Amino acid sequence: MTAIQGPDERNLIPRWRAFGDAVRSGELDSARSKRREVSEDVGQRIAGFEEAKNAFIRSPGIHSSSDLLTQAVLGRHHLDGTTRTAAQHVLEVDAPAALKSLATKALADDSGSGQDENDLPSEFNLDATAHRIHHLRSILRREPLNAVRWTDLALAQVKLGSLVAAERSIRAAVQLQPNNRFVLRSAVRLYLLLDQPDMAHRVITKAPANLDDPWLRATALTTARISGVAGVSVRSSRRVLESGTHSPWHLSELASQVATLELDGGNVRRARQMMRTALVDPTENSLAQAEWAASHGLSAPATDASHRRVSFEANAISHKSAGRFAEGLEACLLWLADQPFDPSPAIFASYLASVGLEEYGIAERAASQGLIANPNDELLRNNLVFALANQGKTKEAREQIDRIIQPASGSRESITLMATEGLVRFKEGDAEGARSLYAAAVDRLVTLGQTDRAALANIFWAREEIRQGTRHASAIATNALALSRRASRHEVQLWSQRLVNDLERISSADPARDSHLR
């Protein structure tokens, strides 16, 4: 049986993206609303531009063009005919690449064409990541004090599952820039992945001034909640939210995490108010948190601003809840491409691919990708086994299932695994062993009141019995259909219909066999 994580808890764990992607997302913008004006003799700047134009008119060439374009671009002067001529001159002659870029920028700035900020994340690629590590290492040999690249190196290493090396790299970055938002939020993400929430909390709260930054304060609240330590006050965070010194965008994650904490404390009214603040100009992570909170009874109306950003996670959850599995999987794969080291999207994607769409190849790839950075995640490996077994890759499924460290008896994971083991046993020809495992799993799920999961496990079991044409098939199918009538999830209804179709197909193909099944 394949599974997703329980939706009991969700925190505003920072996303971890490569520097360029993080910048484009806007999460590395300055949180201050007022800028310090730099005083200058403005006449000097204007005179410089005019002088550069005269010089170009007198003696047009590469260097006079460069000076003029530098003055135009950096001084934000409107491009007149002379400057445009200089830019075109540079583009037409054999000029250095940087100068051509400057000319292009001058013309683009003037026409108002900007950069595309909405690139979709590209699919994870092992070779490309390995190449990136090589490239980053060569940069860091030249620039050992570049904390940004140490952080990017750590991310690339995590993607390849080199967690020890990644921890070394992030430590170097934190040492160089112990107050930087990009570095610290990345470090927190890594330490949480390494299951070291205390370390994550220490890193972010080491300098008290870090809490002045709403993004870092939000992260500190998250690490405090996960590690169970006190130290970051919700009350002072509320004051930051109400101070009016930061724009809604910069407060979104803080408000979202405070809402989550208010929800913990049972203060639904205040939680709703905070979630509303979070959604004025939300980050995609806040949108995902709101989607999660909505499933916990905390609905806060999303403002129009929320539509400006896309949250792959929020979309995946909402599509799945509505039974739109193809769209859900598409969103989930983008979420996975965005956070390839995170087990959650890999688990979600493998589940949706298998259960929603019977796309076992996609499920296999998603689970395998998640396992690179999370080799001990039993749920991920379980989903991989399920995908392999359903593709007839029984030997590989057995190899994978043998690698799973047995979770605590009676846990959700152990029951899921029991059912999956049942599936593999069926494929291996051990129907008797498979049956007892499936029966035990279904019983326990029913006892725990997890009707949806029980129904799913029962349907999978019934399908295997039908495939093998056993005398138990009819009874088990009947039981599965009865259970599924009490279930609510779309995927259970989908599978129950598939089971009915299976039964009908067999019935029409071989009435004798059908009567046997009955």
Add this chain to the structure above:
Amino acid sequence: MITTNPAEDLENEVLPNGWTVTERIVPRPGDTGGNFSVNYWAVHSSGRRGFCKVLNYWWLLTSGAIGSDPLHALAEASRIYEFERDLARDCRSLSRVITTIEDGTLNRAGYLISMVHYIIFEVAEGDIRRVMDYSSDLDSAAKLRIVHNLASGLRQLHGIEVAHQDIKPSNTLVFPPHLGAERVTKVGDLGRATVLGRPADHDNFDVAGDRTYAPIDALYGSIPSEFAARRYACDLYQLGSMIAFVFTSVPINAYMTLELHPRHHWDNWHGTYQDVYPYVLDAYGRVLDRVSQEVPEGIREEITKLISCLCHPDVSQRGHAVTLRRSGNKYALDRIVTEIDLLSRRVRLFEKV
């Protein structure tokens, strides 16, 4: 032409010491100085040409440019003139700085303001833009000599406790080869200079000179309080930027604009310099990489290293590594000048071979 302003009526005037004012230079829009001074060509009886700058008292009094109180305006104008004159005199012995040949005062009877202050400067062939664009003989060795001259000029200024603060292509002036000697480059326009212990109006600006070429830390509003870090370090940054301009035709701030994400660009950043510094440093790494690709292979490493230390975005890291480790002036240019000199000699030898 009848005029009430003697500064505008000096054509054919014979000055003391053999100089004659010849043609008035009509300012083009943007020519620095504006109406503050009236400029002429002058010629010496020896045939030497000079650039004659005459303080425009009449304009200062009537334009309200320095206040509406005429007495105050006069005093202020005199103070500005004296600052420039004294600074020019201080620099007279500096071989790599544009120097004054002559300064003085004339009394022109029949005018409301009879006093005329003037300064005659030496005349260059042109600035570096023109020379770089139109000279066919500029190999790496010649470019290194230009850079060496410029660094020497700044070292000379620093030696008399003057920070230039406005080094840019238009202020890097080139003199033609003369009597078998090679072309000489000099630092020009001391109009935005700061002299230690001698305050000037522009000292109060965060950016004293042309903002386009200002050090990146200043553009983000990070202004050191200490004189050397604020003023000399500015010259170092602009020297590094000029080295990039000479060898790649693009100054450092233009590279930085290309490499910094617009969200982190100084025009858009609202936070502190400390907050943005890691991103600036990262962009700077890419800038150096780009610069090195444009520099000729034989001197690539040395030139990139020079620019790297001179334009470092952290002002406390700016300058020669050895000088930074020693006590004394962290921004001393001696080692930089020596390194460029050695490099230029090595390249010259190599090119001859």
